Every structure is written in C-alpha cells, then in structure tokens.
Amino acid sequence: MDFLRPASWEEALAAKAEHPTAVPIAGGTDVMVEINFDHRRPEYLLDLNRIGELTEWEVGGENVRLGASVPYTAIMENLRAELPGLALASHTVASPQIRNRGGVGGNLGTASPAGDAHPALLAAGAEVEAESVRGSRMIPIDEFYTGVKRNALAADELIRAVHIKKADGPQQYSKVGTRNAMVIAVCAFGLALHPETRTVRTGIGSAAPTPVRARAAEDFLNAALEEGGFWESGNIITPSVAKQFAQLASGACNPIDDVRGTAKYRRHAVGIMARRTLGWTWEQYRGTARTLEGAA
Amino acid sequence: MRVNFTVNGRRQEADDVWEGESLLYVLRERLGLPGSKNACEQGECGSCTVRLDGVPVCSCLVAAGQVEGREVVTVEGLADFARQREQGSCASGACGTSLQDAQSWSAAPRDGVTDSQTGEGTELSPIQQAFIDAGAVQCGFCTPGLLVAADEMLERTPSPSDEDIREALSGNLCRCTGYEKILDAVRLAAARQERKEEAV
Numbered sequence: 049m050d051f052l053r054p055a056s057w058e059e060a061l062a063a064k065a066e067h068p069t070a071v072p073i074a075g076g077t078d079v080m081v082e083i084n085f086d087h088r089r090p091e092y093l094l095d096l097n098r099i100g101e102l103t104e105w106e107v108g109g110e111n112v113r114l115g116a117s118v119p120y121t122a123i124m125e126n127l128r129a130e131l132p133g134l135a136l137a138s139h140t141v142a143s144p145q146i147r148n149r150g151g152v153g154g155n156l157g158t159a160s161p162a163g164d165a166h167p168a169l170l171a172a173g174a175e176v177e178a179e180s181v182r183g184s185r186m187i188p189i190d191e192f193y194t195g196v197k198r199n200a201l202a203a204d205e206l207i208r209a210v211h212i213k214k215a216d217g218p219q220q221y222s223k224v225g226t227r228n229a230m231v232i233a234v235c236a237f238g239l240a241l242h243p244e245t246r247t248v249r250t251g252i253g254s255a256a257p258t259p260v261r262a263r264a265a266e267d268f269l270n271a272a273l274e275e276g277g278f279w280e281s282g283n284i285i286t287p288s289v290a291k292q293f294a295q296l297a298s299g300a301c302n303p304i305d306d307v308r309g310t311a312k313y314r315r316h317a318v319g320i321m322a323r324r325t326l327g328w329t330w331e332q333y334r335g336t337a338r339t340l341e342g343a344a
Numbered sequence: 345m346r347v348n349f350t351v352n353g354r355r356q357e358a359d360d361v362w363e364g365e366s367l368l369y370v371l372r373e374r375l376g377l378p379g380s381k382n383a384c385e386q387g388e389c390g391s392c393t394v395r396l397d398g399v400p401v402c403s404c405l406v407a408a409g410q411v412e413g414r415e416v417v418t419v420e421g422l423a424d425f426a427r428q429r430e431q432g433s434c435a436s437g438a439c440g441t442s443l444q445d446a447q448s449w450s451a452a453p454r455d456g457v458t459d460s461q462t463g464e465g466t467e468l469s470p471i472q473q474a475f476i477d478a479g480a481v482q483c484g485f486c487t488p489g490l491l492v493a494a495d496e497m498l499e500r501t502p503s504p505s506d507e508d509i510r511e512a513l514s515g516n517l518c519r520c521t522g523y524e525k526i527l528d529a530v531r532l533a534a535a536r537q538e539r540k541e542e543a544v
Contacts, residue, residue: 049363051345051409073407077387080405083364084385093363097410143515144493145402146387229514230388 050092057099057179060206063092065181068203070094074102074117075149077142078158102153102208111211113177116153123152131212133168133219133238140164140223143230153207156192159199159258166193166259167238168221170251173213180204186211193258217241218332220325223253224309224317234309237297237321241329246270246279250322255301255314265296265322282334290323297322349411351375352421353428353440361408368392368403370411371418376447379419379488390516393489394418400496402515419488420446422495426469429499451476471495474533475526482520490516494530502541504534 052070054060064070070092073079082088096102102117105127112130114123120138124147128135134152141147141164155163156176174189178201192200201207219240225231236253248269250262272289273279298319303311347358347370358374366385371377371394380403381391387402394403395417403416417425421441428439441449451463451472463476471494474480481487490513497504497512504512509530518526 051363051407053409053412073410076405076407076410077402080366080407081386083407084366084404089364093407093409095407095410142387143390144512145390145393145400145515146405148399149401149405230517 049090052092052094053098054094054096055098057101057208060094060096060099061179061181061204063094064206065204067092067094072096072157072206074154075119075146075151077146077150078154078160096206103151107214110214112214114152114210114212116156116207116209117151119149119151120147130214131168131172131219132215133172133221133240134165134212136219136221137164137168137223137236137238140221140225140228140233140236152210156199156207156210157201159193159197161193161196161256161258162233162236162254163259164223164233164236164253167236167251167253168219169210169212169238170259170261171219171238171240171249172215173240173242173249175211176200176207177209177211178202178205179208180206184208190261193260196257198258215240216245217243218329220328222321222325224321232308235301235303235314235317235321237318237325239322239325239329241333243279243333246274248273248326250297252297252300252318254308255303255318257302260300260302262297262300262322265293265300268296269293269326284334285326285330290326293326294319294323345409347408347412349413350415351377351443352417352424352446353434354442356443358408363407363409365408366404367394367396367406367408367411367416370408371403371416375443377418377420377443379446379449381485381488383485387515388517389486390489390493390513391486393492393516395492395496398496400493417492418446419491420449422491423467423469423472426471426495427467469495470536471498471530471533474536475529478525478529478532480522480525480529482518482522486516486518486520490518490526494533498530498534498537502534502537504530506531 052063054063071090072094074096102115104115105118106113120141123138124135152165155165169189175186176192187200221238223236224234233254235255238251240249252260298315301315301318303314305311345361347361358370383389383391385404387405392403424441501508
C-alpha cells in the first residue's frame with residue numbers, strides 16, 4: 049500500500065489521475081473501518097487532510113458551498129440557519145468524536161443508503177462539485193446516487209465541495225435508531241419547505257438501494273397545498289392530505305429486511321416520519337411553533 | 345513509512361509504519377503507549393479517544409500518515425496537559441510528557457506501599473482525580489477514552505449541564521454500565537473547577 053499525501057488540490061487531482069484506484073481518505077470514519085477489518089486493501093490511500101480549502105465553506109446568495117471535508121461538528125455549530133436540515137442530520141451522526149472527523153464529502157463518496165446527510169441534501173436541493181484533471185462538473189444530487197454504495201463519480205474524480213441551497217423555509221430531519229447516539233439509521237427522512245417556489249422536497253434514507261426522494265408524495269402534496277391555498281392561508285394541513293402524503297412516502301421505499309429492521313417496519317416508519325416532519329415544518333411555517341431545533 | 349508527530353508535547357518518530365495502520369496502533373505498538381484502548385476498531389466505543397490538534401477523535405479511525413506533523417494528546421499526557429492549561433503556558437520550559445514517563449505512567453499504588461491509594465504516587469489531572477473520588481472506574485477499560493473526552497468538554501464548557509455531559513460522552517461506551525458514577529465524576533470535576541475559578 050502507498051500513502052499519497054498531496055499538499056494541494058491540484059496535486060490531489062494529479063495523484064487521482066495517475067492512480068485511479070486510489071481511495072481518498074479524509075475523516076477516515078468509513079475507510080479506516082474497512083481497513084481495520086481487512087475488508088479492503090487499497091493499493092493507494094489518498095490523504096486529503098493537508099488540503100485546507102476542503103474544510104472551508106462559503107455562504108453565498110443562494111447556496112452554501114460546503115467543502116468536502118467540513119466536519120459535521122462545524123456544520124452543526126455554524127450553518128444551522130442556512131442549512132437547518134443538514135445541521136439536524138449532522139447532529140444525528142454517530143458521536144462527537146466521529147462528527148469531529150467525518151464530513152459530507154465522505155458521506156457522498158461512500159454513498160451508503162444509510163448515510164445521514166443524504167436525505168437532508170435531497171430535501172434541500174444540492175449539487176456535487178466533482179473535479180478531475182479533465183475539468184470540473186456539477187452533479188445534481190438527484191443523479192448522484194447510482195446504486196448501493198455507488199455514485200456518479202468517474203474513477204479520476206474527487207469531490208471538492210457540495211453546493212447546497214440555502215433554506216428559504218423550515219426544514220426537518222428524522223431518524224429511527226435504537227438510541228440517540230452511535231446508530232446507523234434504520235431509516236431516515238428529511239423534509240424541506242420551499243415557500244419561494246411553493247414546493248416541498250423530501251429525502252428518504254436507508255429504505256431503498258440508494259437515498260431517494262419521495263417524488264409521488266411531493267407531487268401530491270404540492271398540488272394539494274396549491275389547490276387548498278395553504279401557502280397563503282397558513283392553515284393547518286388537512287389530516288387526510290397529511291395521511292395521503294405519508295402513504296405515498298411509504299410507497300416510495302424499496303427496503304430490505306436486515307439486522308437493523310424489516311422492510312415492513314421501514315415502510316411503516318418512513319410514513320410516520322413523513323407525516324411528523326411535515327407537521328413540524330408546517331407549524332414552523334405558520335409561525336406558531338415553539339423552537340423545534342433538536343426535534344430530530 | 346516514517347511518521348513524525350508530537351505526542352503529549354514532545355516530538356516523536358515512528359518507524360516501519362504500515363501505510364494502512366491506524367494512529368491507535370502506532371501509539372500502542374510502535375510507541376509503547378497502551379493507555380488508549382483498542383476495542384471495536386470502528387469508532388463505536390470511544391475507548392481509543394485522543395486529541396488530534398486539540399479535537400477529540402477516535403484514534404482507530406485516523407490513518408497513521410494523517411498525523412504527520414500534527415499534535416496528539418493521549419491519556420498518559422493528560423495530567424501534564426491539564427497542568428499546563430491551568431498555568432496558561434509552559435512556565436518551566438520542560439513541558440510535555442516524555443515517552444519514557446508516558447510508557448511507565450500508572451495510577452496504581454506504589455510497589456510495596458500497602459496504605460497508599462490509587463493515584464497517590466503520581467500526578468493526576470483534575471478529571472482523573474474526580475473519577476477516582478467518585479468511584480467511576482470499574483473494569484477501567486473505557487476510562488482513558490472517557491477521561492480525554494470529559495477533559496475536553498470541561499475545557500470547552502466549564503459549567504456543563506447534565507445534557508452537555510451526556511452529549512459529550514455519548515461516543516464512549518462503558519460495558520460495566522457504570523454511567524451514573526461517571527456522570528457524578530464529571531459533575532464533581534466541573535464543581536471543583538468552578539470553585540477554583542471563584543477563588544481566583
């Protein structure tokens with residue numbers, strides 16, 4: 049095994065071009081587990097820790113450009129207003145020690161269906177800035193996940209940053225696990241209200257081969273909210289609408305039975321989380337709610 | 345490969361390090377510092393918690409090559425680290441814990457002394473003393489990780505709520521399930537720290 053330690057982004061791209069099998073390592077919270085357990089023996093490890101810009105973020109007019117290695121702790125502490133859904137999701141990641149090292153770039157690189165950041169990214173709307181020596185491209189988050197632990201990156205590409213839409217309305221995140229800390233999601237759900245476009249977006253984690261949006265549920269809800277004039281009136285969403293939304297979200301799942309839970313339970317729980325996160329965000333939108341931070 | 349980094353305030357060099365090796369392995373097997381414990385090797389248990397450039401991390405998930413040129417504090421250097429923090433600087437000019445001192449660090453009573461208590465024969469950090477006083481150590485395996493995590497929390501949050509404590513220690517498992525006394529110990533250390541600050 050060779051340990052490559054590029055001192056700059058350009059050097060990292062050159063190294064990845066020269067050694068396409070090189071495994072990038074930043075926080076190490078996925079890669080090191082695989083190495084420790086002998087599940088993986090990469091020819092090259094490509095350490096990204098020396099590239100300072102990867103731990104920086106910029107808040108722009110419409111987006112937050114989040115460096116690939118910004119640790120979850122920094123997202124929780126600094127981006128709660130701009131990225132409330134992702135900040136909540138970050139807080140559910142493992143433990144303080146892991147949150148100090150892990151970041152969204154690694155979550156995307158691993159592309160596990162259970163990655164905590166994915167539902168929040170899908171709900172908020174995001175693009176992945178991928179780069180190689182051939183050039184840079186933006187991959188829409190909806191096209192990024194291509195299979196179980198597979199993503200749209202080419203062999204010579206690295207994730208430089210994620211451009212996430214700044215919240216224009218309330219966002220929530222919910223995760224089912226056996227305890228608060230140190231759990232891989234049994235399933236998870238992210239929901240974001242976008243009052244500017246009068247749309248609702250969702251993200252489902254751990255209940256399909258990839259993180260997915262509940263498209264049919266979104267379409268139904270967007271139409272129902274529009275028809276009923278809910279965005280203007282701020283009225284409580286009719287229970288039958290919320291119920292139908294929950295059922296459609298549940299139907300967007302394609303889960304498996306595994307040690308963490310059964311497919312049936314996951315479908316059920318996703319429906320419940322869909323209804324709850326809709327309720328929480330809608331209460332926030334109506335401006336009547338108490339602070340709901342930490343509701344995840 | 346060779347890795348140069350700072351451990352407990354002193355420059356160290358580890359040789360013949362395999363590229364896929366963890367910081368935890370380097371500390372334990374290359375430098376002879378077994379204070380950081382090896383249990384789950386997947387970041388679940390927190391027993392291997394050390395500070396990397398001041399930040400608590402699971403040393404089992406840091407690749408050895410990633411610590412080149414960086415600073416690590418282990419439980420063996422915690423007493424000295426806490427003393428320096430209190431003094432605000434390296435007043436004596438001989439800061440840090442030498443590898444030899446760290447390797448032979450022990451809180452056990454001195455040999456042949458039967459009426460000595462745990463911790464009497466060595467310098468302890470306030471959090472270590474509080475763990476002993478509160479009876480927060482059972483089998484002791486989770487203790488080093490908890491000490492490092494709790495010490496960092498008290499540095500960041502001098503008057504922690506119970507929620508703060510639980511949150512800060514949520515990545516450290518104790519399979520003796522002695523959590524109540526561990527919480528007591530951290531509360532005790534916080535109270536002592538507050539009293540000290542009031543007295544100044």
